[in-house]
Amino acid sequence: TETGLQAEALPAEPATVAPERDLFDKFAPLIAERQALLDSGVRDPFGIVMEEVKSPTVAVIKGRETILLGTYNYMGMTFDPDVIAAGKQAFDRFGSGTNGSRALNGTFHDHMEVEQALRDFYGMSGAIVFSTGYQANLGVISAIAGKGEYIILDADSHASIYDGCAMGNAEIVRFRHNSVEDLDKRLGRLPKEPGKLVVLEGVYSMLGDIAPLKEMVAVAKKHGAMVLVDEAHSMGFFGPNGRGVYEDQELEDQVDFVIGTFSKSVGTVGGFCVSNHPKFEILRFVCRPYIFTASLPPAVVASATASIRKLMHAKDKRAQLWANTRQLHGGLKQLGFRLPTDTPESAIVAVILDDQETAVRMWHGLLEAGLYVNVARPPATPAGMFLLRCSVCAEHTPEQMAKVIAMFEAAGRATGVIA
Numbered sequence: 001t002e003t004g005l006q007a008e009a010l011p012a013e014p015a016t017v018a019p020e021r022d023l024f025d026k027f028a029p030l031i032a033e034r035q036a037l038l039d040s041g042v043r044d045p046f047g048i049v050m051e052e053v054k055s056p057t058v059a060v061i062k063g064r065e066t067i068l069l070g071t072y073n074y075m076g077m078t079f080d081p082d083v084i085a086a087g088k089q090a091f092d093r094f095g096s097g098t099n100g101s102r103a104l105n106g107t108f109h110d111h112m113e114v115e116q117a118l119r120d121f122y123g124m125s126g127a128i129v130f131s132t133g134y135q136a137n138l139g140v141i142s143a144i145a146g147k148g149e150y151i152i153l154d155a156d157s158h159a160s161i162y163d164g165c166a167m168g169n170a171e172i173v174r175f176r177h178n179s180v181e182d183l184d185k186r187l188g189r190l191p192k193e194p195g196k197l198v199v200l201e202g203v204y205s206m207l208g209d210i211a212p213l214k215e216m217v218a219v220a221k222k223h224g225a226m227v228l229v230d231e232a233h234s235m236g237f238f239g240p241n242g243r244g245v246y247e248d249q250e251l252e253d254q255v256d257f258v259i260g261t262f263s264k265s266v267g268t269v270g271g272f273c274v275s276n277h278p279k280f281e282i283l284r285f286v287c288r289p290y291i292f293t294a295s296l297p298p299a300v301v302a303s304a305t306a307s308i309r310k311l312m313h314a315k316d317k318r319a320q321l322w323a324n325t326r327q328l329h330g331g332l333k334q335l336g337f338r339l340p341t342d343t344p345e346s347a348i349v350a351v352i353l354d355d356q357e358t359a360v361r362m363w364h365g366l367l368e369a370g371l372y373v374n375v376a377r378p379p380a381t382p383a384g385m386f387l388l389r390c391s392v393c394a395e396h397t398p399e400q401m402a403k404v405i406a407m408f409e410a411a412g413r414a415t416g417v418i419a
């Protein structure tokens, strides 16, 4: 055959014209840093395995029952009986997966249902579901601001926002974190004609601080920019209907696009964008991360629908979440820990540590005592900070919170973080 002839013609050992370079050489500094950390005898903060999950607030890690204070399970929906029942039913009716893109064979009954639940939850005319929140940001941001247009974003924006900017063709302008003045100044320097998108977050997930959206949106509108707000960390417990910080600050008719996720308060996985824009539906044809990936499994979207509909009436849960957050923030502050915000602004309570070694030693101490929190480090954190990040759940009991604070006290004293 022709192919056989070609194969015969190939020399047994083709001559090389350049030495083979190991593309992993560039990772050497990171590999050495990780090894040094593990050699110091601590557990790998980025290698935790949940061997069993007993509830939204308790899991088994290395055979030990551990309180979870580092998940985004804000509303504790992962074990809600209705959420689980909806998922099981969808498994039985539709099977385990969709085997395709939303744009082809991957749109099932439950994808339509979850988009309707989102329209109802947000009181908006348009909702598009993506396979993750990361992909929602990637797809929407890269698609709506194009060549010759501008994206103006907060310097502390989430990686998915930065990646959405990198994937698109718009000009990127950053402004100082939460600085209304800097946003105004930078918008003022741009040419008037081209389209502009200002990208903000309701809650910033590293420090748990909220954005002065009211002032920021006013500045954006003054300069003729459209506004997208990522409300990943606020769904269910900010604003009269739990829509987010933008609702809490009465900006419902001024925000053009809201991005959200199912992986936090909703308790499953998935991402979405909601909007009142009359031409919103066209995004299904221009967002590559919507088109070129498989849609969410039916059980996931059915669970999400049940959860979103319950979150509309979750007044007791949200009251408990805020009470827990106040208890934790107040307790840690009183012990003398350094916190980024004076008062609890969101359900994320971060503790600032001097360096990676102290952060990981203290994290290890907490884990040994039966408490899981997140270690956060650059590049995820702003200003090179090392953080122990707690995210509170509505299902934490006041007793668990008291125990958590006592654990922080013991680990803080053992590591010399507090006197």
Ligand code: PMP
Pocket: 132, 133, 134, 135, 137, 158, 160, 201, 205, 230, 232, 233, 261, 262, 263, 269, 270, 271
């Ligand atoms: N936006 C923000 C602000 C986030 O913090 C995250 C996840 N931590 C995402 C988007 C991505 O969400 P998902 O987990 O659904 O990909």
